[in-house]
Amino acid sequence: MSVKSTWRSSFSTLVAIIIVIGLFGGFITLFYFLFKITNLNALTLMITAGIVGIPLFLGAGWYFRMTKEKSFRQNFALVQRLRDRNTSTDKSHVLSETITPSLETIGAVNIQASYEFPPRVSFNFPPDNKLSFLANVSLVLKSSEIITIDAILKNAYPFALSVRKTDTKETENAKFSSLYYVFSTRSSLIDTVSNNQNIRSILMKQALNIKSVTFNGKFVSGILKSPYEIYQILELIRLLYQEISIDDYGEVDVEELLCYSCGDLFETKEEKCDKCTASRPTCCVCLLDLKPSEKEDVVRTPCCEVYAHKNHILAWLEKNPKCPNCKKDLYLWIRALKQ
Known part of the structure; x- marks a missing residue:
């Protein structure tokens, strides 16, 4: 964390404390003089003080809390930037010292x-x-x-x-x-x-x-x-x-890939539908595109709602009862899926 960031955080906290003390002191002074120059009894003054003072103190407390949260967010963001910079530096080192020489070899x-x-x-x-x-x-x-x-x-x-x-x-x-x-x-x-x-x-x-x-x-x-x-x-x-x-595969019919949400045509390597922004229909197990003709054999997981071939997700869950995408337990869903 930088000295400049620490100084700003301390200064903001000090200002908030001074504001609270000032409000409290001014509030006490104001009602002291009101009690001296008026004929109002103590109960009336206490009620008036509560009506006026409570919002003031709540506002001061809110300001103090917001100042602390802002300071925390700034410090957290700084730590994240430093961590990302260090991680990026490590990856760059791997790229230049390991991967590039391997490719040349x-x-x-x-x-x-x-x-x-x-x-x-x-x-x-x-x-x-x-x-x-x-x-x-x-x-x-x-x-x-x-x-x-x-x-x-x-x-x-x-x-x-x-x-x-x-x-x-x-x-x-x-x-x-x-x-x-x-x-x-x-x-x-x-x-x-x-x-x-x-x-x-x-x-x-x-x-x-x-x-x-x-x-x-x-x-x-x-x-x-x-x-x-x-x-x-x-x-x-x-x-x-x-x-x-x-192998000689002969003639193969090529089926166009359509969006499962709106039916719009997906271009090659396009990950989001141009029309409705839905994700490319891909099986979360085999990672292959889901063709329109396969739609009746496709299911969506209840946890993260990704698509999968029914037989593929069943084969996956029989070995591991967790979602291949979000890793949540799908043990109960397996039973319903088999019915």
Whole structure:
């Protein structure tokens, strides 16, 4: 806390105390003279003093309280600014000393770092790099334990795939199915990904680090915890992309994404409806978009009212009875949902 801020707080408190003492002294003096120069009895003067004095003292008390609250808010805001500045400095250090060198090691080019909050770095890969199928890659340090990665796929596919970490804390000797959920709009892709030993190996080793990877049309995104494992999530994205791209899926009907509230069309990567500002309809479990044709199979959680595929939220709650979004207990809701 700065000396200037402390001085202002002390001065405001002193002024408030002086005002209260002044009001009290003036009040006593006024009624002393009234008692001397008038024939009013003591009871009448006491009633008059109460009518006039109580609002004065309440007003003085209110002013004193507001002054203290304002001082507290100013001091709290100052502490928050200092904390944010220190946190931002730590993230910037991680960005410059850990992430950027790692990207250079794996052959990333056009690396551009921004140290404004939240710190981020954007980059690409040259044509001869095994990650060249990614374009406009961006890493954002959102918190000390959340790093997001977003990129554009140079070849788009009209379906979605999501791999998401469960909430289980036990990772030693755990089965793959208890650590990760695999979802896709193409059921055959779920088995293909789940049975790929290279994919399973990375996910099992990185169970405490990689939170999710999602392919959605021409976009891919992911969430991880450790800045030291950037290569691992990029390698996982590469392996998943291989499984997506090697198969011949033939013609696939592409369904437009509509707002569940007003029916307006959602643009690609648009998170809020232009017409009613409702959030993009996304399953809180598989993280994939909810198409209009799926509406009958979609439910909303009673706690935070996020959307989810009914079968996905049931699968989630059977392993963990807490909401995947707000973490509130949904044990009673499970029973109603199964009926």
